[in-house]
Amino acid sequence: MAQIFPKWTLKIPAIALIVVVFLGANAVGFIWYYGSPKYTDVGYRPTQPVPYSHKLHAGDLGIDCRYCHSGVERSAVAGVPPTQTCMGCHKLILPDSPKLAPIRKSFETGVPMEWVRIHKSPDFVYFNHSMHLRAGVGCETCHGNIAQMEVVTQNQPLNMAWCIDCHRSPDKYLRTQDKLTEMGWIPPENQAGIAAEIIHTKGLEPNDNCSTCHR
Numbered sequence: 184m185a186q187i188f189p190k191w192t193l194k195i196p197a198i199a200l201i202v203v204v205f206l207g208a209n210a211v212g213f214i215w216y217y218g219s220p221k222y223t224d225v226g227y228r229p230t231q232p233v234p235y236s237h238k239l240h241a242g243d244l245g246i247d248c249r250y251c252h253s254g255v256e257r258s259a260v261a262g263v264p265p266t267q268t269c270m271g272c273h274k275l276i277l278p279d280s281p282k283l284a285p286i287r288k289s290f291e292t293g294v295p296m297e298w299v300r301i302h303k304s305p306d307f308v309y310f311n312h313s314m315h316l317r318a319g320v321g322c323e324t325c326h327g328n329i330a331q332m333e334v335v336t337q338n339q340p341l342n343m344a345w346c347i348d349c350h351r352s353p354d355k356y357l358r359t360q361d362k363l364t365e366m367g368w369i370p371p372e373n374q375a376g377i378a379a380e381i382i383h384t385k386g387l388e389p390n391d392n393c394s395t396c397h398r
Contacts, residue, residue, distance in 0.1 A: 224340055224342075225337055225340055226336060226337065227301060227336065227337040228301070228334050228335065228336040228337070229299040231298055231299055231334075232285050232297060232298065233282060233283065233285050233286055233296070234282055234334075237329045237332045237333070237335055238330060238331055238332055238333050241329050241330045241366070242330035242331060242366070247364050248322050248329070248364045250268075251264040251268060252264070254312075254313075255312045255313065255316060255322075256312075256313055256316050256317075257313050258312065258313055259309075259310070259311040259313065259314075260312060261312045263296075263298050265295065266289040266290045267290070269283075269286050269290075270286065270287075273286065273287075301335055301336075301337055302325070302337060302341065304341065308396050308397065309396055309397070310396070317385070318353075318357070318381075318385060318387055318389075319356075319357040319358050319360065319363070319378075319381045320349075320353075320356055320357065320358070320363075321356075321362060321364065321365065321368060322363065322364055322366075323365075323367075323368060324349075325338075325339055326339075327339070328366045328367055329366060330367070331366070343396075346396065349389075350389040350390060350391050350395070351389075351391055353378065353382070353387070353389050354374065354375055354378035354379070354382075355370060355374065355378070357377070357378040357381045357382070359377065359381070
């Protein structure tokens with residue numbers, strides 16, 4: 184161990200034990216919160232190879248989410264746009280911008296852009312984007328108001344408790360199909376009735392059975 188890690192790391196178990204003893208009953212709560220995705224994952228906003236602004240594209244320009252994330256309604260994976268999608272606009276718009284140099288290089292060489300993934304479920308969890316959109320769950324529910332983000336930031340913990348809460352009480356999250364990509368959506372006064380109609384019409388049966396996500 185000492186050959187791999189600095190010697191001071193050998194003191195970590197003892198320090199951790201002292202902290203647990205000192206905190207007593209609060210130790211569990213301390214570890215539960217500060218070790219949870221709500222603390223460790225929410226707010227994650229890595230630097231991307233190109234400073235792409237969702238606020239500009241999805242907000243100011245009003246580009247629909249599905250223009251770039253074209254697989255979201257028919258695939259388990261929403262997908263990121265290929266370079267050709269970017270260049271469909273930027274051949275004419277800001278074609279010489281220094282910020283877009285990596286995009287132009289990708290287009291010329293055929294080497295895909297290496298975007299840094301932000302939202303990711305563990306490998307042992309099955310999540311299907313198209314299934315949730317067909318059910319009436321809007322993009323904003325999981326990703327937050329993307330149209331206000333200069334830099335995309337993880338908005339929700341995406342942990343099991345968070346998912347189960349939605350499966351057990353989906354009424355407040357379900358929208359009509361024309362509202363799926365609307366940002367800043369506010370549930371109408373008759374949301375309960377709309378959700379009940381959606382559940383009935385589509386035959387939705389959200390559950391918290393382990394096999395639903397762990398296949």
